[in-house]
Amino acid sequence: MKHLNLVFIGLVFGMWLATAHGAVSDDRATHQSDHDEDIATLPEVHVHGLPLNKDQQLGPVPTQTPWPSIPASLDGQELDDWMKAMFMVNKDGQATVVVLEPAKHRELTSAGLTALGQWKFKPQMRGDEPIDGQLVVRIHFRR
């Protein structure tokens, strides 16, 4: 029994080490602290489409951002659920939404996707040149 415990703990710890190492080595964000050196200046104007200093842009600029609402089928239910989606916006400003983490309530994922599908963007700029960009949006539904 003790051996089994040790094997399990070793396995889990090994997985953790492997994951942590992999995350750092390929520069994928896994910890909030990984962002410490980022210029995390993504002012709120990104959401509401006001002009930006082009050199500060870290992503495409949303110009129209309708918000999702909680579907009627979940009326009366206590909720604490979220979803995460990524916008891939090309240099012409055309956006594609990709679900990264669906909500546990599928109705919320559906409502979120419907709203996000109506978002409009200005492309990310590098100097005066529009480039392809990405933007991750997390929607937390609470009631």
Added chain:
Amino acid sequence: MVKCPFKGHALCPWCFLLFMLAPMPTEAEQAQPMSELKTITGFVQNEDLRRVPQARVEVKDQEGNKIVEAIADDTGKFSITVPREGTYSVNATLENLRSEYVVLKIGTETPSPVKLTLVPSTELSLEVVSPLPPLQYKSSSETYALSRKDIESLPRGNNQDVADLLYTLPSAAQNNFRQIHLHQEHGGLQFRIDGVPIPDTISSVFTDVISPRSWERADIQVGGLPAEFGNRNVALIDITSKSGTRPAYGSVQMFGGSNETLNPSFEYGGAGGDKFRFYVLNSALWTNRGLDPPTAGHSVFHDQSQRDQTYLRGDYQINNSNNLTWLFLNSVASFRVPTAPGASPDPAFTLPGFTPSPSQDINEIQRENNQYGHMVWRHDLDKSQFFSLAAYIRQTRSTFYEDFNNALAYNGGVANSQDQFALSTGLRADYTNQLTSEHLIKAGAQYDRTQAVIKTRTEAFDNTTGNLVSINEDNRKIGYRQEFYLQDQYTVTEKLTLNMGLRYDLIQAFTKEGLLSPRTGITYAFDKANVAHLFYGRQFTPAPVESVRTLNPQLIGTTAAPAVTQSGTARTERSHYFEAGYNHAFEQTATLQVTGYYKLNRHLLDFGQFGTNPQLVPFNYGYGYQRGIDAAMKLKFTPSLTGQWAVGWGQARAKGLESGQFLLDQNTINAINSRFVFLDHSQFVTSSAELSYTFKERTILTGQMLYGSGLRTGDGTDVNRFHVPSYTVYNISITHIIPLGGPHKLVLGFDVINLLDQIYAYNIGSGIGFGVTHYGEPRSFFGRVAYSW
């Protein structure tokens, strides 16, 4: 005239309790000008929960126009009044930090305070907040919710067993082996993880396969379950489990204390690429009080146990409308069966040349081994149609190792070891369609195959020759279960909802039986503060194939022969279930839920422990009923001071023994056949209460009370005529959060269980199915240290 502090009218009886408990509002609070309805208040904090002064808070409309802005004061608080009703977003910024966007509807009710957390994130974060009607107004059953925060604020935090959490429900009677009896039932709980019903394990009564550490939240329905749910009909514990996220998170925790308890645990959730996420949890437990012992107070003998639990989950997002979830649960445990000193061996059953050990040294051991895995494919056909297909496999094994020579001497010449095994595989499909705004249709089917093996080795003395005989028994059975359901949640008007459904269950194991079960619920919301419901449904509850015992004729003529050699066939319980409930909300401060139920059964299914082997065996009564009233109150005096109170009154009685006769003596059977006897797990009054106070967001003080009037007891002609003494247990807890910068934090906790050191027993070794005495936990101290990031 004294006025109700919540509604302002003359103090009504329902408000009296709250009036006595709640602090009186100040004059300023009593006056609520109209401008308050349009005022958004809240505070700004860092990730480490420290308040942030001088942050800029902005309110914008849906077109992105800035409506108004303000600067948070030196304590991080802000108050902003918007000019008109509407939907707005609120967010805070400070230098290169920014908060989520909280979306609020400003209307006829004062908005709840907003908490804005500044993070250095490149993600956009949108928070959609919708006011929660104080009452659930569509369900036709008792409903409760347990969030991760609720779990962590209770004594022992998330180191509790599932049973500890459920004891906070009304009518949840405690019993040995961490059993729980809701609505006067023995078992009948259906756990569901992310939409998939989890099959029982042989030993789940005392090994929690589903640790609350892995819970994000649980929504609990007790009683009138819709047609979607069957097989286990008492309550649904619908768990939303944790899953991996970006960025990753994790925690390491050490919990331990009295009875040499040590419980380290570890969890980690993260992502690999854009499509794959994973979550892993492992915990180990060592304690000197594994099972409830037959000795009172702090004395405990031969009760060491070890346990290891693993929870693995992977999610793969194929595309926007398809995803796969894989889940694996593992639990491995070993229990020494607790003993009591002072018993005398019987020389007539002592083997020649063998000197029995003192009774506290009898060495019986039970080992348990459970694994469960499922794979779920979720497919969204369109915005209103959802489909899921789940395949699952479960293996459960429980092995009881007997101390043969000592058991013969102490147990009247009977000793047996047992190995129970079951393998289940199954498929489940569910379809949901929000056909129109009025009709929410659900349909589905499930197929389950369970292969059970029970091997027993019995040692006893031949009644004629006096020689020791060893009898081996090997029972095998394959059970099949199929279920189909169709239901409609029909919103007739804003006030009236009909929950109508039909399900069909078919089993083939010891018998071939089926039942078509209508389920009908009517819920009517008189207004936002008053909701009533009625429910009627048929229920079909088969006995678990892997636990059913049959009479072994080889035992006849030995000291292991049962007093009664009759053995009826295990049947499936068929019931008519009626429920009526009324919910009332005292503004946003409190809700009261009162529910009455009555269940009329044919082939009533019950369980008992027969002998020292810590296993539960099912048997049937011919007729029986359960009835009772539950009341639950949820209180929120202030955002920092919350509480709840629950009480359940009930009875469970039955008449006529149909199966398992060989497990009982003739006097008991005669009593059961002659009158409606109380069932062993029936408890007249059960109550619980919790009060939790959060001081400056970082320190949580919690007190808990658990009361039981006592389970039934009594043997022979007086079987279950009495009850064991009542008890009240008080638990307290303090938890403190130490921010370590960014998302890193340290949580320290200290818990005292059974503060007043009440000596109490769940049962005292008499009554139907109570072969052994079991005492509750004495005063115990525990500490917690958790580091999370």
